[in-house]
Amino acid sequence: MSDEQTLDLLEAKIKELRELNETDGIDLSAAIAELEEKLAVLRREMYSNLSEWERVKLARHPERPYTLDYIGMVFTDFYELHGDRLSGDDPAMVTGLARLDGRTVAVIGEQKGRSVEENKQRNFGMPRPQGYRKARRIMRLAERFSFPVITLIDTPGAYPGLAAEENNVGEAIAVNLATMARLRTPIVATVIGEGGSGGAIAIGVADRILMLENAIYSVISPEGAAAILWKDKDKVKEAAAALSLTAPRLHELGVIDAIIPEPLGGAHRNPAQAAAALKDALIRNLNELVPIPTDELVVARYNRYRGIGRYRTLTER
Amino acid sequence: MPIFKDKKYFRVDLEKKLDESLWIRCKSCGQLVFKRRVRENNNICPHCGAYFFLTAKERLESLIDPGTFIDISEPIMDDDPLTFTDTKPYPKRIEEAQEKTGLASAIILGSATVTEIPIVIGVMEFQFIGGSMGSVMGEQICRGMEEAIQRRVPFVLVSSSGGARVQEGIFSLMQMAKVAAVRTRLGDEGIPFISIMTYPTTGGVQASIASLGDVIIAEKGATIGFAGRRVIKDTIAEELPEDFQTDAFALAHGVIDRVVPRESLKEELGKLLSLFAEVA
Numbered sequence: 391m392s393d394e395q396t397l398d399l400l401e402a403k404i405k406e407l408r409e410l411n412e413t414d415g416i417d418l419s420a421a422i423a424e425l426e427e428k429l430a431v432l433r434r435e436m437y438s439n440l441s442e443w444e445r446v447k448l449a450r451h452p453e454r455p456y457t458l459d460y461i462g463m464v465f466t467d468f469y470e471l472h473g474d475r476l477s478g479d480d481p482a483m484v485t486g487l488a489r490l491d492g493r494t495v496a497v498i499g500e501q502k503g504r505s506v507e508e509n510k511q512r513n514f515g516m517p518r519p520q521g522y523r524k525a526r527r528i529m530r531l532a533e534r535f536s537f538p539v540i541t542l543i544d545t546p547g548a549y550p551g552l553a554a555e556e557n558n559v560g561e562a563i564a565v566n567l568a569t570m571a572r573l574r575t576p577i578v579a580t581v582i583g584e585g586g587s588g589g590a591i592a593i594g595v596a597d598r599i600l601m602l603e604n605a606i607y608s609v610i611s612p613e614g615a616a617a618i619l620w621k622d623k624d625k626v627k628e629a630a631a632a633l634s635l636t637a638p639r640l641h642e643l644g645v646i647d648a649i650i651p652e653p654l655g656g657a658h659r660n661p662a663q664a665a666a667a668l669k670d671a672l673i674r675n676l677n678e679l680v681p682i683p684t685d686e687l688v689v690a691r692y693n694r695y696r697g698i699g700r701y702r703t704l705t706e707r
Numbered sequence: 708m709p710i711f712k713d714k715k716y717f718r719v720d721l722e723k724k725l726d727e728s729l730w731i732r733c734k735s736c737g738q739l740v741f742k743r744r745v746r747e748n749n750n751i752c753p754h755c756g757a758y759f760f761l762t763a764k765e766r767l768e769s770l771i772d773p774g775t776f777i778d779i780s781e782p783i784m785d786d787d788p789l790t791f792t793d794t795k796p797y798p799k800r801i802e803e804a805q806e807k808t809g810l811a812s813a814i815i816l817g818s819a820t821v822t823e824i825p826i827v828i829g830v831m832e833f834q835f836i837g838g839s840m841g842s843v844m845g846e847q848i849c850r851g852m853e854e855a856i857q858r859r860v861p862f863v864l865v866s867s868s869g870g871a872r873v874q875e876g877i878f879s880l881m882q883m884a885k886v887a888a889v890r891t892r893l894g895d896e897g898i899p900f901i902s903i904m905t906y907p908t909t910g911g912v913q914a915s916i917a918s919l920g921d922v923i924i925a926e927k928g929a930t931i932g933f934a935g936r937r938v939i940k941d942t943i944a945e946e947l948p949e950d951f952q953t954d955a956f957a958l959a960h961g962v963i964d965r966v967v968p969r970e971s972l973k974e975e976l977g978k979l980l981s982l983f984a985e986v987a
């Protein structure tokens with residue numbers, strides 16, 4: 391039995407005892423309290439020291455809140471907008487306008503499916519070129535009206551396939567990077583689940599980069615790295631550790647700005663709580679960014695990216 | 708980082724010939740051919756017409772006016788920000804690549820002229836960890852674009868890369884955003900950017916700087932695309948056409964402006980640059 395299953399079992403037990411407590415009028419409060427204490431200890435133990443690979447699994451947890459779940463809990467008046475105006479609409483990329491703390495914002499997020507049917511439609515959250523181009527259209531729209539842009543990143547990567555290559559997905563990503571680098575309105579990007587490589591950064595160039603505590607952000611999936619670098623598909627744990635893809639590690643490296651705390655056990659344990667923390671972080675960051683004059687904001691963003699990278703400077707021979 | 712040997716920066720000198728072997732075997736037809744003849748024939752097999760793989764130095768030599776190259780790279784070398792080890796430590800991989808290629812990093816950056824038109828040119832070295840883009844390549848490309856702005860000359864980038872330098876993790880991913888950001892300044896300043904895609908131009912390089920050229924030229928035989936055959940096969944198991952991600956495929960789908968055979972590349976580049984000569 392996995393730790394996750396142990397947790398589920400304990401939770402079910404507690405629920406059962408509570409019902410008994412109410413229906414049968416037997417006082418079980420002592421037993422309930424004891425189990426709850428046990429549960430809390432177990433949770434804390436399990437989640438205080440997660441390995442990178444365990445974080446990867448949490449970031450991909452099938453019950454984890456997705457973009458539309460957060461949109462429902464964080465924003466009001468969400469008004470979805472569709473289509474890239476060129477060739478299609480990509481359900482793996484959700485875009486629209488919404489209100490956050492009294493401000494109109496543009497929301498752009500990658501959307502995984504919950505059911506087999508929905509995943510077929512949304513391609514497991516892997517956007518096609520049409521998705522990236524739709525995202526760019528909404529960014530330009532936001533820029534025209536000075537709406538801040540909020541992006542929610544949750545993708546295994548850009549959709550790899552024949553049609554994507556025929557529609558030049560590489561160009562779609564590249565142009566988004568260039569567009570976001572100079573967009574004349576504040577951008578806050580948050581990795582809510584999986585930040586999968588080029589497919590993630592294509593909506594990830596921002597004034598502030600945030601990550602949910604158990605989200606991951608990486609240049610390649612642990613599976614991909616294991617196959618390519620280790621030449622051994624079973625080395626995913628080693629690859630996950632080597633890639634430094636967790637929020638605490640990326641914060642340490644200075645690549646992301648802040649970590650948004652998740653409920654113990656992961657966002658799926660208490661989506662409302664995770665959403666409240668996300669909302670709080672978004673409002674706080676927007677309150678800091680919105681007053682900055684646009685020229686200054688864009689220069690600061692440019693300088694941030696111009697300066698990113700780690701290398702050694704040598705003397706010459 | 709104590710794992711690195713204490714090194715001094717070494718610059719590229721095209722005049723210094725290191726490879727003194729006389730003969731080379733064509734992988735395509737199996738013929739043993741005189742190396743000088745191959746070189747004089749644009750590194751094309753005189754027997755069967757197959758292209759020999761070009762190192763970055765050979766590529767550079769084939770494109771620019773002889774004796775005009777000056778290395779203008781920053782004196783920087785790869786670091787190991789994640790202390791990354793797969794089957795071997797990353798610093799070891801770098802050292803091996805440096806020994807193999809005689810280059811400091813996976814890109815050569817310099818000033819030169821092409822048909823007497825001054826340019827800043829970057830050329831990627833595929834044999835240096837697959838020409839992958841890490842922090843050093845990202846910085847050198849940016850430095851090249853800034854130098855082009857400074858000198859008011861066109862920027863030419865010859866890509867030969869499998870994509871991001873995975874061993875630098877998030878920093879390599881961020882290079883895509885970095886080079887794209889700096890590229891926007893060329894547009895502001897009216898400096899032309901010619902992107903030349905060669906075998907191969909894929910992954911994070913194709914999905915950033917290589918696709919942002921004002922004009923994109925592909926060398927005949929180039930492989931161009933974002934996700935390679937294997938990734939597609941492993942992820943969605945889709946049937947792919949024979950010509951997938953070939954130069955012809957890229958041209959047919961509007962990914963590039965032109966496909967140019969190797970023997971005409973320099974001449975075409977010169978022609979194209981002359982059309983931009985007025986603005987720069």
Ligand SMILES: [Zn+2]
Nearest residue numbers: 733736752755
């Ligand atoms: Zn031959």
